[in-house]
Amino acid sequence: MTPVLDAADPAARQAAAAAAEQGRLVVIPTDTVYGIAARLDRPAALAALFEAKARPSGLALPVLVADVDQARTLAPLDERAEALAAAFWPGALTMVLARDRSLTAAIGGDGTSVGIRVPDHPALALLLAETGPLATSSANLSGRPTPGTIDEIHALFADAVALYLDGGPANAGPPSTVVRLTDRTPVLLREGAVSFTEILRALGAAR
Numbered sequence: 001m002t003p004v005l006d007a008a009d010p011a012a013r014q015a016a017a018a019a020a021e022q023g024r025l026v027v028i029p030t031d032t033v034y035g036i037a038a039r040l041d042r043p044a045a046l047a048a049l050f051e052a053k054a055r056p057s058g059l060a061l062p063v064l065v066a067d068v069d070q071a072r073t074l075a076p077l078d079e080r081a082e083a084l085a086a087a088f089w090p091g092a093l094t095m096v097l098a099r100d101r102s103l104t105a106a107i108g109g110d111g112t113s114v115g116i117r118v119p120d121h122p123a124l125a126l127l128l129a130e131t132g133p134l135a136t137s138s139a140n141l142s143g144r145p146t147p148g149t150i151d152e153i154h155a156l157f158a159d160a161v162a163l164y165l166d167g168g169p170a171n172a173g174p175p176s177t178v179v180r181l182t183d184r185t186p187v188l189l190r191e192g193a194v195s196f197t198e199i200l201r202a203l204g205a206a207r
Contacts, residue, residue, distance in 0.1 A: 007165035029167025035136040040105040060109025066128035090120035092176040092193035
């Protein structure tokens, strides 16, 4: 049976990092919902993530990072992105940015952009510092609600996932807000925990 371990336990995080390094999927708690994650440099794991969720390849996988420095390895952060990172990271804001040319991971979408977020979750931040950026999608079947407990998620994915980190019941609040910054004008793709008004205000203050 695939193990379920306490996300607050350093040994559990090390086991999760090892599983990810081996090219296997892990389920992780975040500050919004549980996520199913794979390393960006493990192509088979990324393919397995799409398969496990029955997720269309046209839907890009978001990427969680430990901090702004990790984000900068995936995409150039212009003045707007730096301002939003300072205002809302760690937190529930995903920024869709133009990919750095070095990012060739098969995370779906059109291949030109990447959605990046720094989650506000201490245990996850420690894991990300060890693993590096993780492609992470909500731990559900594509288009279905995301279960709120690790037991429900374990029943859903079973042995398709190598290891489950239990962080307790998921936050029942809104998902992350998603804003695209690939053009001159910011585009709201999904409004969640951070209002678009707050985003525009932060961008205005940066001018």
